[in-house]
Amino acid sequence: MKLKLSLLWLIVIQISFAQQRTCGMEQKMQQIMNDPIARQQYLQQQAQFEVELQKMATLSRNSNAVNNVQTIRIPVAVHYPSAGAVTESVKTCLRALAQNQINILNADYNATNADIVNFTENDASFYPGISVGNLGVQFELATENHPAGTGLTNGQVAVTFGTDFLSGADSDPTWAGYMNMVVRNEGSSILGYSPLGGSPASGHTVVINRFAFGSGSGCAGFVPAAPFNLGRTLTHELGHFFNLDHTFNNGTCSTNTNCNTQGDRVCDTPEVASESYECPEVGTVGSCSFEQFALTMNYMDYVDDACMYMFTLGQENRMRAYYNAIVSQFSTTALSNNEVLDNNFKIYPNPSKGSFTIEFKELTNSYAVEVYDITGKVIYDNNFELTSSLVQTINLENTGSGVYFVNIKTDNGLLITKKIVME
Ligand SMILES: [Zn+2]
Structure with missing residues (x-):
């Protein structure tokens, strides 16, 4: 009997570990909207974004989007607040894990991820008219002119250990100008979060739970755990940072839909009333329209890492407009020449x-x-x-x-x- 009980416990533990994707973006936005100063900054930035979006609407999709004449470089800093006292070898491991995660981002944000062929070779036939998006950015660990007081010297990558971000806050003006990623313990229910439309100038961060950062065998205390062990939590959260909402935003099938202002405000993602979890087979989940399937493999849905592999062209355009609105906030001296x-x-x-x-x-x-x-x-x-x-x-x-x-x-x-x- 005792054995049976402990077996039961084992099963319970396993079930609670095999969780579904959760994202704390909406709670983060509530926090921002409840703070008068943060709210005003947010609204100003969204106004700038709208200007950029209008500008883009008047341009046809050509040079930048398709040919990526010039790759956009974004300086990244990765912070492990709880790893202040770890050994040098763990630090080396954590720097490699940061680079591993950045490599994943660069694949996903350039549509050079290996599993994009799932869409181009098969799934696209279920989604007539939907094309793969590609923001065409290069995320790079910053190496130069680090903020004063951080102890980092030129040539060292911007990976910090024990930086507490103003005692656990989500932003720190010390790190203004960087694309900040904080990897820490967020309990077992939230995989990560970001503001919807982040501000590098305010030192905003994208926060990732320590078991959902990077891929591979990880490092002490930071081991990627299935089904969130392919680094896609950060792909999803950075989508929020670049102003993408969840594909299921609003949670109803609206009538008289204006796709530019309702739902996720992206017109080429089929409207859905709810999120999808785990790994739905293509062509099995309907959207609000009888003519379209839900785009469950989109990075902005809630499926497992292995089952999300694309942005759409509409999402690309929205992210690009947001990027244009905040580009001047990124440090121009943090990356080596x-x-x-x-x-x-x-x-x-x-x-x-x-x-x-x-x-x-x-x-x-x-x-x-x-x-x-x-x-x-x-x-x-x-x-x-x-x-x-x-x-x-x-x-x-x-x-x-x-x-x-x-x-x-x-x-x-x-x-x-x-x-x-x-x-
Ligand atoms: Zn989310």
């Missing part, structure tokens, strides 16, 4: 058949090369020290074909990422 390094080396051949050469114009003292795939998985990692050669050949004969990213980091902190295609 990659051009220096960019002009100093080349990678060839690209596309490559499995091995490629990195050639430097001048000798650098030492540098690290890291190659990762579009899921953020590192497939090559090596340090070259005091090398007297201007060329390095990297052999990756056994990797599959596809798009990969090569990170080169010099000992003075310069970091550059180049895309390489393997055939």
Whole structure:
């Protein structure tokens, strides 16, 4: 009998752990709207956003959206408030976890995520007229000109340990100008939250629960737990930061719908009355319209990490307008001037058949090369020290074909990422 009871407990514990997605954005917004100053800032920013949205409506979707002539770079700082006393090796692990999460964001926000093919090759047929969106931004851990008093020096990545953000608050003017991500214990019910339309100038943060940050085996106290172990909680919450609402916002099927002002205010996401959980099969969940299915694989629904994999073009436009409204708030000096390094080396051949050469114009003292795939998985990692050669050949004969990213980091902190295609 005793054994049976403990088995029952085990089942109860497992059920309570296999939770459904929850997001604290709406509570966060209530807090902001109840604070007169924060509310006024919020309304001002939304007014700016509307101006940008109008501007975009007059432009056809061309250069920026499709060709990404110039990649937008966003300086990121990641904060682990509870990790002030951890060992150096745990800190190293947590910095890698931060980079892993950023790699996931860069895939999801550029529609280069591996599972986007689920949509393009199959699911799209259930959604006539809906296209994949791609904000075309590059999130990068900031490395230069860190805020005074943070103890970080030039060349170090902006990952902090023990920073309490004004005793546990969600914003801190010290970190104004950064895309701040705070990873901490938020209990077991909330995966994360963000303001709906965040303000870098106010040092706003996106908060992620410590078991829903990044992917892989994680680090002590910060282990990604299924089904939220693929880093998509941050993809979802950053959508809020860039002014995207939940696809199920309002929770009713309205009559006389104006999709520009009701629901999620995005016209190409089918209107739905409620959220979807876990992993619905495509074509099984209806929307408010008899002619359309719910877009359950959208990042702004409540499905599991493995089952969300796309933004729509309408969401892209809304995020881009919001980005345009806040771009001047991002620090312009927190990222290294990659051009220096960019002009100093080349990678060839690209596309490559499995091995490629990195050639430097001048000798650098030492540098690290890291190659990762579009899921953020590192497939090559090596340090070259005091090398007297201007060329390095990297052999990756056994990797599959596809798009990969090569990170080169010099000992003075310069970091550059180049895309390489393997055939
Ligand atoms: Zn949400």
